[in-house]
Amino acid sequence: xxxxxxxxxxxxxxxxxxxxxxxxxxxxxxxxxxxxxxxxxxxxxxxxxxxxxxxxxxxxxxxxxxxxxxxxxxxxxxxxxxxxxxxxxxxxxxxxxxxxxxxxxxxxxxxxxxxxxxxxxxxxxxxxxxxxxxxxxxxxxxxxxxxxxxxxxxxxxxxxxxxxxxxxxxxxxxxxxxxxxxxxxxxxxxxxxxxxxxxxxxxxxxxxxxxxxxxxxxxxxxxxxxxxxxxxxxxxxxxxxxxxxxxxxxxxxxxxxxxxxxxxxxxxxxxxxxxxxxxxxxxxxxxxxxxxxxxxxxxxxxxxxxxxxxxxxxxxxxxxxxxxxxxxxxxxxxxxxxxxxxxxxxxxxxxxxxxxxxxxxxxxxxxxxxxxxxxxxxxxxxxxxxxxxxx
Ligand code: SAH
Ligand code: SF4
Numbered sequence: 001x002x003x004x005x006x007x008x009x010x011x012x013x014x015x016x017x018x019x020x021x022x023x024x025x026x027x028x029x030x031x032x033x034x035x036x037x038x039x040x041x042x043x044x045x046x047x048x049x050x051x052x053x054x055x056x057x058x059x060x061x062x063x064x065x066x067x068x069x070x071x072x073x074x075x076x077x078x079x080x081x082x083x084x085x086x087x088x089x090x091x092x093x094x095x096x097x098x099x100x101x102x103x104x105x106x107x108x109x110x111x112x113x114x115x116x117x118x119x120x121x122x123x124x125x126x127x128x129x130x131x132x133x134x135x136x137x138x139x140x141x142x143x144x145x146x147x148x149x150x151x152x153x154x155x156x157x158x159x160x161x162x163x164x165x166x167x168x169x170x171x172x173x174x175x176x177x178x179x180x181x182x183x184x185x186x187x188x189x190x191x192x193x194x195x196x197x198x199x200x201x202x203x204x205x206x207x208x209x210x211x212x213x214x215x216x217x218x219x220x221x222x223x224x225x226x227x228x229x230x231x232x233x234x235x236x237x238x239x240x241x242x243x244x245x246x247x248x249x250x251x252x253x254x255x256x257x258x259x260x261x262x263x264x265x266x267x268x269x270x271x272x273x274x275x276x277x278x279x280x281x282x283x284x285x286x287x288x289x290x291x292x293x294x295x296x297x298x299x300x301x302x303x304x305x306x307x308x309x310x311x312x313x314x315x316x317x318x319x320x321x322x323x324x325x326x327x328x329x330x331x332x333x334x335x336x337x338x339x340x341x342x343x344x345x346x347x348x349x350x351x352x353x354x355x356x357x358x359x360x361x362x363x364x365x366x367x368x369x370x371x372x373x374x375x376x377x378x379x380x381x382x383x384x385x386x387x388x389x390x391x
Contacts, residue, residue, distance in 0.1 A: 022085045025058065026163070027156025029205055030212075040083045050076075052214070058086060059215025062163070062172030088160040089114075094168065101361030106164060108133075108157045112149070114193050116161045117366045118169070124186040125169075129161040131203050132194025137228055139248070139261050141293055143327040144193045152199040158206035162188060162216060188218060190225045191246070197230035197237065204241050220244075226291065231267040234275045245279060246289035246320070247272070251299050252307035260299070273311060280316050287316045294335035294343065295324050305346035318353040325359055 023036060033054065034047045042050055053071055057063040066072075066081040089106035092113060096102050102118040114130040134147035162185070166172060169184045188210060190196040196203045207223055210216045225237060226246040237245060251257035257264040264272075276288055290312060294300050308319070321344055324334040335343075340356055347354035360366065 022083055024087045024156050025054065025084050026086060026088065026160055027154055027158075027202075027206065027209070029208065030055065036084070040079065054080070055212070056214055059209065059212065060173065060217075061175070062166065064088075087156070088164050088167075089157055091164055091168070095364040095366070097361040097364045097366060099360055101364065101366050102165075102168070103361060103364050103366040104161075104164065104168070106161065108153065110151070112151060114153065114157075114161075115366075116165060116192060117361060118165050118185070119360050120184070123182065125184045126187040126189055127162060127165050127185050128189050128192045129158060130192030130194050131158060131190055131196040131199045135194050136198060137195050137261075137263055139228060139250075141250075141260060141295060141324060141330065141332050143330070146329075147193075150194075152202060153194070155202045155205035155209070158202060159209045159216075162210055166216075186218070187222045188224070189246075190223075195228055195230065196225050197227045197233040200233050200236065207241050207243060224289065226289075228261050228263050229267055229272045230263065231271050231275050234279060238279050244289070245276075246291050247276065248293075249290045249308075250293050252304045252311060256299055260293075260295075269311065273315070276315055287318050290317055290319045291322055292319055293322045293324050294340050296333040296335045296339070298332060300335040300339050300343055302342065302346060305343045309347060309350040309352070312352075318355070319347050320355055320357055322357045323359060325362065327365070 025033060025036070028036060030051050033051045037047050037050055037054075038044055050072070054069065057069045063069060064086045066077045066084075066086075069077055069080075072080070089108045091104050092107050093105045094102060100120045102120075104116045104118075105113050106116060107113050112133045114133055116130060117128040119126045119128065130153065132150055132152055134150040135142070135144045136150050138145045165185055171184050173179075188207075190203065203225070207220075207225075210218050210223065211220055220242045221244060223241075223243040224246050225241065225243050226248060227234065227237075228248045234245070237243070248261060249257075250260045251264075252269075254264060254268045257269060279288060280286070290308075292299070292308070312319075321340055323337075323340060324330075324332055326332075326334065344354040344356055
C-alpha cells in the first residue's frame with residue numbers, strides 16, 4: 001500500500017426506522033412523529049394534538065413508559081406501547097473526576113460506543129456531546145482522529161445523550177414542584193467525538209428537539225457547534241440551526257493548518273474566513289468562537305498571534321485558547337503557561353476576548369480531544385499518526 005495514500009473511512013448511516021421491530025419515538029421531529037402516529041392508526045385530525053401530548057411527556061417530563069401518559073386514553077397508550085419504543089443510548093460506564101466533571105461511555109445500536117462529558121460550573125453546566133463514532137477527519141493533535149471505526153449518530157442518539165445526562169443529574173421536573181430556573185445542564189457543546197457538519201441533518205434535527213420550547217427548551221444561544229471548517233455547511237448551520245458557532249482554527253498559515261487540520265487542504269483559511277464573515281448576519285449570533293490549541297513550537301509564536309488578529313479582522317470573534325491535552329502517543333507537547341499567557345495578551349490587546357480554557361476532567365481523560373472509545377478494536381500506529389502530522 002502506498003504509505004502516502006490518505007486513510008479513508010466508511011461512514012455508515014443507520015436508517016431511522018429499522019426494518020422490523022417497534023419504531024423509536026426519540027429523535028423524530030414533530031412532523032415525523034405526526035406521520036408515524038397516523039401510520040399507526042391515529043386520526044389525522046387528532047394527530048397534532050397527540051404529538052403535543054406525547055412530546056411533553058417525553059421531552060418535558062422525561063417519561064419513558066407509555067402507561068404514565070395519563071392524559072391519553074388507556075387503549076391509545078396500549079397501542080403506542082405495541083407500536084413504538086422510547087429508547088435512549090445505554091450508559092455503560094460513568095466516571096467522575098476530582099473536579100466534578102462526569103464522563104459517560106454510552107452504547108448505541110450495533111454495539112458502538114461514544115463518550116459524553118458533563119462539566120459543572122458554579123451557576124451552570126455544559127454537556128459536551130458527540131455526533132459520530134470516531135471521526136473521518138484526521139487532525140493530528142486529536143485523539144478521536146486516530147480512531148478508525150466511524151459511523152454517524154442518529155438524531156435519537158444525539159439528543160439521547162442530553163437525556164441520559166439529565167437522567168443522571170436528576171434534572172427532569174417534578175410535577176407540582178416550584179420551577180427552578182437554574183439548570184445543572186444549561187449549555188450544550190457539540191465538541192465531543194466527530195465532525196458535526198459531516199452529519200448535518202441528524203445534528204440539526206437533534207438540536208431542534210433540544211431547543212423546542214415544550215421540551216428540553218434550551219435556547220439556541222446556549223448551544224455551540226464546533227467544526228473543523230466544513231465550509232459549504234457553515235451557512236446552512238446559521239439558517240437551519242441558528243446556534244453559536246466555534247471554529248477549530250488552530251493555525252495562521254495554510255502550511256501549518258494543512259498539517260494540523262487536514263480538511264484545510266480542501267477549504268483553506270481564506271475560504272473559511274469568507275464564509276465566517278457572513279455568519280453572524282445570518283444567525284444573529286453575537287460572536288464566533290475561534291478555538292486555538294496551543295502546541296509547543298508549532299503554532300504558538302508571537303508572530304502567530306499577530307497574524308491571527310490580522311486574519312480575523314472584521315469578524316465579531318472571541319478566541320478560545322486550549323492548552324493541548326496530551327494523550328498516549330500524541331506527537332505534540334503543550335505550550336508553556338508563559339507562552340500561552342503571552343499569546344493571549346497579544347490577542348487581548350488587539351481588542352478580542354482571549355480566555356484560556358481550563359482543562360477539565362484530565363484525570364479521567366475527559367478533556368477536549370482526549371475522547372476515544374476504549375473498546376474500539378483497530379487504531380492507527382504511532383508511525384501513522386506521526387506521518388500524517390508531517391513529522
Ligand atoms: N470535530 C469538531 C468538534 C470536536 S473537537 C471540531 O474539530 O471542531 C472539539 C475541540 O477540541 C476542537 O477545537 C478540537 O480541535 C479540540 N481538540 C482536539 N484535540 C485536542 C487536544 N488533544 N487538546 C486540546 N484540544 C483538542
Ligand atoms: Fe475530528 Fe474534530 Fe478531532 Fe479533527 S479535531 S479529528 S474534526 S473530532
